[in-house]
Amino acid sequence: MSTCSWAQTVNFHFKHLSAVDGLSNSSVIAMEQDKLGQMWIGTRNGLNKYNGTRFDVFKNEPSDSTTLSNSDILSIKEDSDGYIWVGTYNGLNRYDPVKNKFKRYYQTKSPNSLCNNVVICIKEMDNGEVWLGTANGISVYDKAKEAFRNIPYVEGNISSLPYKNVQRIFVDSNKDVWIGTSRGLAKLIGRNGDRFEFEQFKWENDSQDLFIQDIIETMPNTLGLATKYNGYILFDTDQKNSKHQSILEYPILLMSGYYNVPMMAPFGWAQPMA
Template sequence: MAGQSVDYNKLIFKHLSSEDGLSQRSVTDVLQDKNGYLWFGTRDGLNKYDGDKITIYRHKSNDFNGLTNSWVTSIYQDHNSNLWIGTKDGLNRYIPEKDNFVQYKQDSASNSLTDNSIWSISHVNDSVVGVATNNGLNLIDLKNFEISLFNVESKTNKSLIEDNRFRHILTTKKGDVWLCSVELISVFNSENNLITEIDYPTDLRSEIHLNISPTLFEDAQANIWLGYEKGLAVFNKTTKKFETFKIDDKKIINSGVRTICQDNHGNIWIVLMTDCMF
């Protein structure tokens, strides 16, 4: 969509499928860790690929050092190299020395997760990881792995976040935390402790993100992109609204957007539910 000229005909792709050992063909998230391993989250297991073979991790009943659930929703590596695995039923931290996991789930303790449905994981700052759940944003202190609930209250002790069914979290380069919920997008400015609420594009019906996650991305020019069920939008810094992305006044993406990224040449890549384009 932008950037320098690149000869994409010289790109070489290698396909990994169930025949190659992948646990399931529906890949929900991909991450390359700092050691070079590729991790693939699927709806039936977590896969670690070393360039030669695939190791599969699945949930097993009564295995308290395994995954809490086999449906992986999010994979994230923090600034301290901890690898976090979000699932449909709990959060996991990978322990490479033992090749197993520490499990985090909701329980009666005051410092547990507020919900087991994990949607997104990202850093809030260098020492805190944020976990977006169906019942609030959980903050994990990387010094001791204690969990607390993110909340901003008004002078009347009323939460300033109207919808806490979070679906995606993005922390920008300047430190603002963007939170996609089912009904709206909340932006937290840590400098002044203020919350700004932003509506989704007008072509969305209410509750569309109840079961489908939107995605946010900040490009090299600090533009904020929103991928959602009906297409692609970009944040207008003047109007403070998300506007549908168009070329020659024509909307070019009409299907759901899974993820957005930018390559070293400045091209923006859009992964759709059915295709990929840039």
């Protein structure tokens, strides 16, 4: 039998960075730290690179196609080649730090283009593919072919995405791919060329959407789901059920590396679609 208690109160000190320091906008939507330790901060009006002492600001300049496609930033991700991918409300961008230029990607009539111009999240896979969650499905960018293959939401098809609005793409320690949407969770269970098969998980109460905004792995075979309407949910990937967790009521002891996450009585279950 073991017990644990708080030995002391830890005081955290924050440094506030604002427009006075050079930040382009006070509404921060996305962040990423690159291999050099620089912070990339996406705001509602510009992309900021912060090196610890000053900001460099990148914005859309309509007359210059090597600038951002849009200044309203939604997502940022550095890939294994050192490029910075930036999703906006109007197009995807790849920043080349050597050339100091952006390459833009838009949805066009081509089947090999981006599936939607609203790019909500970005994830690079182990094979080098860049997966992009958009407001209308997922685009998978093949670096070698410099082309996209798209994963649509198909209404009524339980092997497709739960919904078109993709908020998060996450890979767990078992290399399983999880997709969080505004109407449920999905796990990639099969892939054959351009065909992708998913298992869907939705909130038992169909009148309330399971709007997933973020996904983490709290421990092996357990996902933490940040939702818009249902709080924080712990999802057991083995048993395929979930329990509502009040993180305000139970502390998680991270300082010592020990996770203490007691379960509450079930608030609701996320059931696989039959």
